[in-house]
Amino acid sequence: MAIGTKQLAPSELDTFEDQRLVEELRKAKEELFNLRFQSATGQLESHGRIRAVKRDIARLYTVIRERELGIRATPAPVEVKAKKSKAKKADAADDAAKEEAE
Numbered sequence: 001m002a003i004g005t006k007q008l009a010p011s012e013l014d015t016f017e018d019q020r021l022v023e024e025l026r027k028a029k030e031e032l033f034n035l036r037f038q039s040a041t042g043q044l045e046s047h048g049r050i051r052a053v054k055r056d057i058a059r060l061y062t063v064i065r066e067r068e069l070g071i072r073a074t075p076a077p078v079e080v081k082a083k084k085s086k087a088k089k090a091d092a093a094d095d096a097a098k099e100e101a102e
Contacts, residue, residue, distance in 0.1 A: 025060045
C-alpha cells in the first residue's frame, strides 16, 4: 500500500474486533469530512490524503462485509482471567492441604 494508513493494512484489520472496525470507520469518515472541508476552503495541503482516507474507508467496509458473509474469520474474543482474591487463594490452599492429609 503506497499511500494510506499503515495501521489499517488488511493483515492488521484481521486482528480488530467488530466494534473496533466500526470505530475506525467512524474516525476515517470524520477525517474525510474534515479534509473535504479544508479542500473547499483552500486550506488543504496534501490532496493525496483524501485518496488515502477513501481507500481506508473502502478497506474497512470490505472487511466488515466479508465478516458478515463469513468469508473472513472474526477474531476469537480474548478471555480475561480474573485474579483470585487472597481469600480464595487461601481457601484453595486449605483444600489442597486437606486432600493431601486424607
